[in-house]
Each structure stands twice: as C-alpha cells, then as structure tokens.
Amino acid sequence: HRYVLPEDFFFGAAMSGPQTEGAWCVGGKLENLWDTWSNEDLGAFYNRVGSYAGNDFMARYREDLALMASLGLTTWRTSIQWSRLLTLDGSINPEGAAWYHELFRASHEAGLECFVNLYHFDMPTYLFRRGGWESREVVEAYAHYAELAFREFGDEVLHWFTFNEPTVEPEMRYQEGVWYPKLRDFGRARGVQYHISLAHSLAVRTFRRLQQAGEIRSDAKIGLINAFNPTYTKDDPSEADLEAVRMVGGINNRWWLDLVTAGKLPADVVKTLEDRGVCLPTRPGDEEILAEGVVDWLGCNYYQPRRVQAPQAATDERGHLRLSDDYHWPQARINKSRGWEIYPEGLYDFGLYIRDNYPGLTWFVSENGMGVMHEESNRDAEGVIADSYRIEFVRDHLVCLARAIEEGSPCLGYHYWGLIDNWSWANAYKNRYGFVEVDLGASYERRPKRSAAWLAEVAQTHRIV
Ligand code: BGP
Numbered sequence: 001h002r003y004v005l006p007e008d009f010f011f012g013a014a015m016s017g018p019q020t021e022g023a024w025c026v027g028g029k030l031e032n033l034w035d036t037w038s039n040e041d042l043g044a045f046y047n048r049v050g051s052y053a054g055n056d057f058m059a060r061y062r063e064d065l066a067l068m069a070s071l072g073l074t075t076w077r078t079s080i081q082w083s084r085l086l087t088l089d090g091s092i093n094p095e096g097a098a099w100y101h102e103l104f105r106a107s108h109e110a111g112l113e114c115f116v117n118l119y120h121f122d123m124p125t126y127l128f129r130r131g132g133w134e135s136r137e138v139v140e141a142y143a144h145y146a147e148l149a150f151r152e153f154g155d156e157v158l159h160w161f162t163f164n165e166p167t168v169e170p171e172m173r174y175q176e177g178v179w180y181p182k183l184r185d186f187g188r189a190r191g192v193q194y195h196i197s198l199a200h201s202l203a204v205r206t207f208r209r210l211q212q213a214g215e216i217r218s219d220a221k222i223g224l225i226n227a228f229n230p231t232y233t234k235d236d237p238s239e240a241d242l243e244a245v246r247m248v249g250g251i252n253n254r255w256w257l258d259l260v261t262a263g264k265l266p267a268d269v270v271k272t273l274e275d276r277g278v279c280l281p282t283r284p285g286d287e288e289i290l291a292e293g294v295v296d297w298l299g300c301n302y303y304q305p306r307r308v309q310a311p312q313a314a315t316d317e318r319g320h321l322r323l324s325d326d327y328h329w330p331q332a333r334i335n336k337s338r339g340w341e342i343y344p345e346g347l348y349d350f351g352l353y354i355r356d357n358y359p360g361l362t363w364f365v366s367e368n369g370m371g372v373m374h375e376e377s378n379r380d381a382e383g384v385i386a387d388s389y390r391i392e393f394v395r396d397h398l399v400c401l402a403r404a405i406e407e408g409s410p411c412l413g414y415h416y417w418g419l420i421d422n423w424s425w426a427n428a429y430k431n432r433y434g435f436v437e438v439d440l441g442a443s444y445e446r447r448p449k450r451s452a453a454w455l456a457e458v459a460q461t462h463r464i465v
Pocket of ligand 1: 165
C-alpha cells in the first residue's frame with residue numbers, strides 16, 4: 001500500500017521566537033525567563049549555551065524562508081515574543097513591532113503562510129516577578145498583549161494561536177522542578193493551568209470582537225496548540241490503572257479539548273481534583289470567560305504517548321497528590337538521545353479519538369520530530385549528516401496519519417518541529433531536530449542534512465516515499 005496525503009494537505013515547519021530569534025536584549029526586547037535563567041545559571045544549560053542567540057534567525061530569516069520555500073513547504077509557525085512586542089508599561093515597542101511586520105511581509109513574499117502563536121513558554125521576567133501565571137494581573141496583562149498583537153497584525157496574519165502546550169509550562173516550571181524557578185507543587189501547577197485557560201479564553205473573546213469590528217481579517221482563524229499525549233495503561237488494567245488514565249489524560253488532553261470545543265473544563269477532572277484537596281483559583285464570572293474559549297481548529301504536537309499505571313501511593317514525598325506512576329511498556333522503542341518513546345501509532349489513535357469524541361473539530365499536526373545527539377558523527381563521505389533515522393521517523397508518523405485521514409479524521413496538515421536546528425530550553429543544542437544543520441562553530445551557518453531532499457519530495461508530491 002502506497003500512502004498519499006490529500007491534495008490540499010499542507011506541509012510546513014514549526015519553530016518559536018525564543019528558540020530562534022536571538023538578539024535577546026536589543027531593539028527594546030525585555031528579558032524573559034529563559035534569558036533570566038541563562039544569566040543566573042548558565043551551567044543549567046547543556047554545554048552552557050544560553051538562550052541569547054537562538055539560531056540567529058533575526059539575522060538569517062530571509063535565507064531560512066527561502067530554504068523552506070525551496071523544499072516545497074507552504075506554511076510555517078513561529079511565535080511573537082511578548083518580551084519583544086511590548087514595553088514595560090504594556091504599550092507597543094515600535095522596534096519589536098517593525099521586526100514582526102518585516103518578518104510577516106518577507107514570509108508572504110517567499111510564498112509562505114505564517115502561523116502566529118502568541119506564547120511559547122516565554123513569560124517576561126518582570127511579569128513573573130509580579131506573580132506570573134499565578135496572578136490574575138498577569139492573566140489580564142496577557143489579554144492586553146493579545147489585543148495589541150491582534151490590532152497590530154490583524155490585517156496580515158491568517159492563522160493565530162493563543163498558546164503552545166499550555167500543560168507543559170505548569171508541569172516543567174511549577175510541578176516537576178525542571179525549568180526555572182524549579183518549583184515542585186502539584187496544586188500550584190493546576191492553578192497556573194487554570195489561569196492559562198482563562199488567558200486563552202480572554203484572548204479568543206477579544207479576537208472574535210475585533211474580527212466582528214473588522215479589525216482582523218474576516219478569513220482569519222484562531223486556535224490552540226497542545227501536546228496531546230494519547231494515554232495508555234497495561235493490557236490487563238485494574239480499576240485503579242484506568243483511574244490513572246482518566247486523570248492523566250484528563251489533565252493533559254481532555255482539559256484543553258473540552259475547553260476549545262465546549263468552553264468548559266471537564267467536570268469529572270475538576271471534581272476529582274477538589275475531592276483530593278486541589279482547589280482551582282476560581283472566581284465568580286470565570287465560567288462566562290471560559291465559555292468564550294471555543295476555537296476554530298486545533299494544533300496537535302505529538303512526540304510520544306503517555307503510559308501510566310496506578311500510583312504506588314496516593315501522595316508523593318511532599319504530600320502532593322499523585323495521579324499515576326509511569327508504566328514501562330516492555331515493547332517500547334526509545335529514542336535514546338531524548339529518552340522519548342517512538343510510537344507512530346499514537347498519532348493514528350489520536351486522529352480517531354478526535355474523529356469519534358470531538359466531531360466537527362478540525363486539526364493539524366503542529367509539531368512532530370526527532371531530536372538526536374552527536375549527529376556530527378553521522379557524516380557521510382561528503383561531510384553531510386546522513387540521518388536516515390529521521391526519514392524513518394517522519395515516514396512512520398505520516399503513514400499513521402494518512403491511515404487516520406483515510407478513516408475520516410479531519411487532519412489538514414503537518415508541521416515538522418525544528419526544520420532548522422534550534423536552541424531548546426535546558427537541552428540547548430544537545431538534541432538536534434533539523435532537516436537542516438546549524439553549525440555553531442561557523443556562526444550558525446545552515447547546511448541541509450540528507451533527509452532534506454526526502455522531505456522536499458514528500459512535501460511536493462504528497463506521496464509518502
Ligand atoms: C515541544 C516544544 C518545542 C520543542 C519540542 C522538542 O514540547 O513545543 O518548543 O522544544 O518540544 O522538545 P525538546 O527541545 O525539549 O527536545
């Protein structure tokens with residue numbers, strides 16, 4: 001069976017402002033938490049590479065856009081950095097705005113549609129100092145930022161997104177103690193998740209009003225991007241294992257799916273949290289705000305599934321609620337560089353899950369990719385990185401996606417994460433995702449890897465070769 005993707009299916013690439021732009025403190029850009037963490041503790045980053053330079057995109061965007069177009073891609077995503085677009089007093093920073101106008105114009109000229117996301121884990125530090133996502137003031141500040149962005153770029157941008165992976169920041173920053181400031185508090189993380197839900201909904205409300213008033217293109221759409229992790233347990237599960245699936249899948253997946261399709265949070269998840277002592281920071285009037293959070297379509301980032309089982313104990317060593325333990329599936333294939341499971345079938349399962357449980361909701365794969373360490377040792381005789389594993393990874397995922405589409409899942413496109421190697425959070429430049437290499441030793445020069453020609457063929461023919 002040869003798989004072919006629909007003719008109007010789009011192929012593109014995903015990236016984010018904080019991971020690519022660089023120029024971290026020029027042009028009126030304020031510090032965000034990545035810059036602050038880099039300044040305070042560079043040792044926290046792989047090879048001590050901080051957030052400062054991204055992948056030099058602000059200097060090389062024309063080259064990168066031309067590269068994307070030459071591969072046959074038609075769309076791409078980046079994010080506006082809140083810390084670049086606004087000043088300390090919450091007004092537009094003219095230099096920041098000029099850069100994004102220039103970027104969107106160049107994208108248009110290159111024949112590429114730019115998907116614009118408003119927030120990619122990049123809390124401005126001065127707002128973090130005022131409470132970050134734990135503060136209503138910051139929720140309001142985000143709504144204000146979104147409004148200014150819509151007004152500024154409303155006649156240029158066709159595809160808007162409010163957030164990227166809104167469960168990941170609460171988890172990494174507030175729950176698992178991984179990202180600065182490394183907090184470990186399950187309840188605080190859920191409060192943050194709740195406030196982000198409000199911020200999302202306020203932005204969607206403003207989007208609709210401005211669109212009605214003619215200040216945003218009438219054909220523009222708004223969506224949310226989440227990391228949807230199909231959640232599995234053992235083959236022969238106990239009631240308690242299934243309960244772990246309900247709550248873990250409930251917090252990561254259903255929370256956002258219900259919000260963006262029905263304008264409310266899953267009642268069973270909220271109730272279980274309350275029963276177990278985790279109360280969300282609700283206020284009267286919030287339900288009306290959440291009701292406005294319904295979007296036009298959805299971005300789904302997919303890297304790996306979650307495999308869970310009932311937790312050994314109901315609370316962890318700090319007395320916090322524990323919903324699950326990881327379940328180590330004996331057949332799992334692991335990408336050893338990243339430690340993540342490779343399970344393309346998860347994308348098929350997710351596609352059918354959307355089809356069956358959220359009818360009418362269209363979606364696209366907004367990130368999928370494979371990060372590999374020490375790729376520079378995989379060079380062929382001509383010195384080009386020979387990354388057949390990346391071809392295999394993407395092919396396997398596209399085949400599963402094509403099957404889901406054939407069976408009626410309304411998936412409209414695919415964005416690969418990190419077309420061009422970029423800086424990533426604490427991993428910095430350890431795991432490389434690109435179809436195109438970035439040579440840090442040669443001032444960020446770009447060099448296509450072997451996989452780039454393969455991607456171009458698939459993007460142009462829609463045949464999965
Ligand atoms: C997603 C993020 C991206 C990107 C990707 C790869 O969660 O949206 O920003 O970084 O994961 O993850 P990592 O870079 O940590 O390997």
